[in-house]
Amino acid sequence: xxxxxxxxxxxxxxxxVALSPPESKTRAAxxxxxAGFGVVGIALAALVREPVVQxxxxxxxxxxxxxxxxxWANGEGLAERGLALGIGTSLLAFGWGWLxxxxxxxxxxxxxxxxxxAVVAGxxxxxxxxxxxxxxLAGATASGLGALGPGGAASQAGVVLGxxxxxxxxxxxxxxxxxxxxxxxGTTFVIAAFMGAASVLGYRFFFMAEAAVLPxxxxxxxxxxxxxxxAQKSSSLTxxxxxxxxxxxxxxxxxxxxxxxxxxxxxxxxxxxxxxxxRLALAAVTPALxxxxxxxxRELNPDSVRAFDIGQxxxxxxLLLGLAxxxxxxxxxxxxxxxxxxxxxxxxxxxxxVLASIVFLGAKGxxxxxxxxxxxxxxxxxxxxxxxxxxxVGVGGMALVAAGTPLLLPAMELGRDGKVQxxxxxxxxIAALAVAAARLGRPTExxxxx
Numbered sequence: 001x002x003x004x005x006x007x008x009x010x011x012x013x014x015x016x017v018a019l020s021p022p023e024s025k026t027r028a029a030x031x032x033x034x035a036g037f038g039v040v041g042i043a044l045a046a047l048v049r050e051p052v053v054q055x056x057x058x059x060x061x062x063x064x065x066x067x068x069x070x071x072w073a074n075g076e077g078l079a080e081r082g083l084a085l086g087i088g089t090s091l092l093a094f095g096w097g098w099l100x101x102x103x104x105x106x107x108x109x110x111x112x113x114x115x116x117x118a119v120v121a122g123x124x125x126x127x128x129x130x131x132x133x134x135x136x137l138a139g140a141t142a143s144g145l146g147a148l149g150p151g152g153a154a155s156q157a158g159v160v161l162g163x164x165x166x167x168x169x170x171x172x173x174x175x176x177x178x179x180x181x182x183x184x185x186g187t188t189f190v191i192a193a194f195m196g197a198a199s200v201l202g203y204r205f206f207f208m209a210e211a212a213v214l215p216x217x218x219x220x221x222x223x224x225x226x227x228x229x230x231a232q233k234s235s236s237l238t239x240x241x242x243x244x245x246x247x248x249x250x251x252x253x254x255x256x257x258x259x260x261x262x263x264x265x266x267x268x269x270x271x272x273x274x275x276x277x278x279r280l281a282l283a284a285v286t287p288a289l290x291x292x293x294x295x296x297x298r299e300l301n302p303d304s305v306r307a308f309d310i311g312q313x314x315x316x317x318x319l320l321l322g323l324a325x326x327x328x329x330x331x332x333x334x335x336x337x338x339x340x341x342x343x344x345x346x347x348x349x350x351x352x353x354v355l356a357s358i359v360f361l362g363a364k365g366x367x368x369x370x371x372x373x374x375x376x377x378x379x380x381x382x383x384x385x386x387x388x389x390x391x392x393v394g395v396g397g398m399a400l401v402a403a404g405t406p407l408l409l410p411a412m413e414l415g416r417d418g419k420v421q422x423x424x425x426x427x428x429x430i431a432a433l434a435v436a437a438a439r440l441g442r443p444t445e446x447x448x449x450x
Contacts, residue, residue, distance in 0.1 A: 002159055003093035009166045010086025016079035016173050017072075030120065034068030037061075041112070055108040062091075062112025066133075067119055070126025076277050078176055078186050082169035084128040085274055088113075088135030089162030092143070096159065099144050103300050110136050131274035134282055135162055138270040138289055142263035144296045149260040153206050157264065160201055161215055165271040168193035190275040191223050198268060210257045211264060218268025221249055222285060226278035240328040241434065242284035244353065247321050250288040251360060252423060254313070255416055259295030266292050287320055314365030321357055322372020322397065323379055325350055329393040330380050332437070345437035349430050354400050356426035359411045360419050366405055373397035 041064055044057030069087065073080050091109060098106040113136055117129035139158025146154030153160075171193075172186045195216045202212020225245075229238040246269070253261035266288040273282035294316065332346045354373075358366050377394040405412075411422065 002156070002163065003090065006086065006093050006159070006163050006166060007090045009163075009170055010083065010090050013079050013082035013086050013166070013170055013173065014073070016170075016177060017075070017077075017083060019177065020075065020077070020079065030071035030123070030125070031068045034064045034066070034071060034116070034120075036064065038064030038068060040064070051102075051104065055104050058105055059108040059112035059115070062109045063116035063119070064112075066113045066116030066129055067126075070117070070120045070129035070132075073128070074125045076127050078169055078173035078190070080128045081131065081274055081277050082166055082173050084131035085135055085162060085166045085169060085271065088132040089139060089159060089166055091136055092139040092162065093159045096140075096143060099140060100147070100300075106140060110140065127279070128274065128277065130279070131270075131282060134270045134285070134289070135165075135274060137293065138263070138267045138285075141289070141292045141296050142260070142267045145258075145260040145263045145292065145299070148296075148299050149258065150206075150208065154208070154211070154260065157206070157211070157260075158267065160205060161198060161264075161267055161271060164197040164201065165190075165194055165275055168197065169275050187276050191219060191272055194268075194271060194275065195219050208257075210261060214253050214257065214261055214264040215268030215271075217249060217253075218265040218270075218285075218288075219272040221245060221265075222269035222272040222278075222281045223276065225284050226273065226276045226281040229280045230278070238280070240324060240331050242281075243287050243324045244321065244328060246284060246288045247291075247317060247324060248353075248423070248427065250291050251314075251317055252420065253288075254291075255420060259292055259299075262288055262295065263292040287324070291317065291320075312364060314361045315368035318357065318361050318365040318368030318370075319372040319375075321353075322369045322374070323376050324372075325353060325397060326373060326376025326380055326393050342437045342440040345433050345440065349433035349437060350397075351400060352426060352430045352433065354397060355404050355408065356423060356430070358401065358404050358408050359414070359422050362412055366401060370398055370401045373401065 038061050041057045041059070041061030045054045045061060046057075048054060048057070066087075069083075073083055091113070095106045095109055110133065114130075114133035117126070117133045120126035120129050139162050141158070142161070143155055143158035146157045168190050172190050175181075176186055198215040198219065199212045202208060202210075202215070206212075221242075225238070225242040229242070249265055250262045253265040255261075257264070266285055269285040269288065270282065273279075273285060295313075329346070329350055332343065354369070357369055361369065373394050375394075376397070414422065
């Protein structure tokens, strides 16, 4: 029943897209090609019973339909954003049964939608298409880990929270068509309404405080990233900082509800990024989404990770965090107008993050952090950030880990509550240092940084 309601809301979003002014439309040259591939894919999946062919057919169908639909819906308005959320949620609602019965089929659809979104967005059309793929993966991850963890209503987390996102976006899009208003008003409304819906659903549908708090936390973090890095003013430094923030938030979420907690956090962030139409905010969620997806992969494929334990999970977080910290440092140095005082404060913020991570992640997590800091300079060079100081950042970070670990051994033995307090207060201090570094690093009015 829920699946059909979501599909109806998605159709309403498509109708609003169709009713948009003619001058806002451009010729959809890819539509017939996408539709053709979609029909071929559906035929393969329906007529051939071979699992590999079925998976291939579903991937082809997902790609074709995505290209056709978003080549037609070539815009970034509220209706197009609602359509992206609706497509992702509808596919999840109808394909949910495959997750445990035949996960290859569901993830083939996800891969196909993502491939189609990459094609159409890469050609400069259908900018909201990647949101449909991200929502589908985030929703499947949340529902899967909800079923394996708390169970009950938690198994519908992806569909229910996706439904909330589609509903509030559709309301805003319809209101805009009736009486146009400033873009920021619509974005603020949908984000606030989604947070309110997540709160009600958490307490009244999931009956878990975490199911209310974690999606709201993800939504708030995603909104903050969108505010700090508007889509038209791409900032690599802001995205790198956001990746670190998402890893920290994911670590905290894991301590409350393990993989399901990370999935709820990421899902809230994805829905908000799509509703806000901010591609940078959507990209910043991927570290947390990757961690949640890895947890689901572990559960669906136990033989491939037979020796996995919770310490290795923290090692993975440490590895990603180490890489991100090096990139943050490099981007801070590359920023125009950077001053010595801002670099010093930024260095203190990074050092504080390393030390707080040693306490929270434990021995295996610290090992991952060490490796990530060591790999960071190589990644920075491979991505075109070759600067003289990049090696020093990695070496200094590894030295700090080696020096700080024996000194912080007593703190590493703290219980969960103690570590949460350390993360909270150190996070406030690190955030203050980072904000001060960012503000002091801006070039003065009337001067051009060279």
